[in-house]
Amino acid sequence: MLNTDKNAEALIELTGVRKSFAAPEKGRIAVLQDIDLQVRRGEIVAVLGRSGCGKSTLLRIMCGLIPASSGKVLYRGRGVRKPLPGVSLVFQSFALFPWLNVLGNVELGLEALEVPPAERRERALAVIDMIGLDGFESAYPKELSGGMRQRVGFARALVVNPDVLLMDEAFSALDVPTSETLRTDLLDLWLERQIPTQAILMVSHSIEEALLLADRVIVLDSNPGRVKAEVPVTLKHPRDRESHVFRQLLDRVYTIMTTPVVPSEAELVRLARPTIGHRLPRVTLAQITGVLEEIHQPANAGSIDLPVLAETMQMEADNLLPILEALELLEFVSVAGRRVSITRHGRAFAAADIQQRKVIFGEHLLRRVPLAVHIRRVLDERPSQRAPSSRFLRELEDYLAEEEAERVLAVIIEWGRYAELFAYDHEAGIFSTENPGAEVKQ
Structure with a gap:
């Protein structure tokens, strides 16, 4: 059940999928653009990309948790408009109900499908045993280690016998030895056909993890997220991460992720005119x-x-x-x-000392980051040399979604305070030029 050819049945198929979200005074912000992707029977697919490129959004569209703004999303040839019983999702966080024991958490999906209690219990106990949790059926999440809690998450996803298993950075919340063990156990279940799952799609932040598991690696570009490259992985399992071929694949994917896509004419115009809304x-x-x-x-x-x-x-x-x-x-x-x-x-x-570093950093902020220039200019032009953060947040929301605007403002606050371009009172939410290290040249 690995390394399938392109003629294998497509269980999930995305064509021209786009996703955008509303933004105040800016219409809509594109998160995903023109995604064409198939998940075929008998393969593991890994999706890589920088933070914020829309990987998690893509998974939620595929399993019907959120709709695409446009394009087609098909599961076995039928449109996806709501959560599907044939597709399960394992989250990055353990997402367990603390008031339910292991058995109760695993049975939850079957209960939603109205499976009779006797069958529900039998199936849940079987998958708990298979996933390595036998003896912990009555334990509550607070009694379990991180690795065991994530095993419960996998058991809950697998108990409904999904055709497709989606994983949203399912191993990233675990320490290295635990994630390695759980990853190996899942791969063994897959290779030995102990689970009914016909295909797996995993979002990962680790290139090495993707290459250890997947038959294909999809690399997403960002702003908006779109398919940048597809890398086939034909190595047999178990894979040796120290082998020459594996290291070559690792280097290839690193190169793809760090090589910018040639921008369109519209993007060149945008890049030539940097704005305060640059995603720091x-x-x-x-x-x-x-x-x-x-x-x-x-x-x-x-x-x-x-x-x-x-x-x-x-x-x-x-x-x-x-x-x-x-x-x-x-x-x-x-x-x-x-x-x-x-x-x-x-x-x-x-090579500089602490104070010299602050000066150099500040000079480059003012030369390269329009938001830093804008904040400092507003402060200098005001008699009080003070301004509320809400003012800059509103301006950022002309370019970015609310949550992203807050994140970017938090970044510039840290960078600007370090460079002593301005001070910031978190409790009052006020920028000021109080205690700047030196006069700023603009």
Whole structure:
């Protein structure tokens, strides 16, 4: 049950799928665009992409939890308009009901399908045994470890005998040894055909995890999410992550994820006119500094392969790529394919003391991040040199959804305070120029 050809039956098929959400004063914000994707009988498909590219939204559309804005979503040739009994979803969080024991949580899906109590209990006990939870039927979630709670999540998904199993970063909340064990156990059940599932689609933040499990890897681009590339994986199980072929595949996927798609003419116009609504990556100053210092290490001579950097920093691609995006935005590094090189600005920052770093960071914020320039200009133009955060949040919501606008504002607050471009009172929600380190040149 692996490595199927393209003629295998498509259990789920997406054609031209788009998803957008309403945004105040901006119409709609596109999250997914023109997604064409098939999940075929007998295969495991992995979906990779940067945070915010719409991976989880895609899964929820596929299982009928939310509708697509346009395009076709088919399950066995029929349109998907509501949750389907033939498709199960395992969430990243354990999502268990704390007042129900293991048996009760597993039986829940069968109860919703109106399966008779006797059959319900028999099927639940069978899958609990199969998933490795025998003896814990009467235990409550609070009594279980993280790995055991996620096993309950898998049991609840599998007990309804789904054709297609969807997994939304199902192993990411677990520690490395636990996720490795659970991943191996699931793969064994799949390969030995102990589960009735005909296909698996998994969203992952780990390139290595995707390559260990999947027969195909789909890489999504972001803003909006769209299929960037498809990589077949024909290695036999069990796969050796240290083998030359596996490392080549790993490098190939890293390169795909870090190589930008050639923008359309409309996108070139947009990129040529940066706005305050630029989606700042979700990273901290500590992460920016830590990665830059590693690249600056004498042993690396200011240049390092992305997979090597990820291994050295013990980071998954989903966590490392936004940091590199921030470093590129600030002109501290350049990324070409899988190679990351420090710039002269990055070298200056890495070699500077604490106060010099603040000055350099502030200069690059004002040169490269329009939102930082806008906030500082508004403060300088006001007699009180103060402004409420709600003012900037409203402006961001002209470009971004509410939640994303709040996230971007939180990022610029951290970055701007570090550079001493402005102060911020969290309790009052007020920006000000109180206690700036030095006059700011604009």
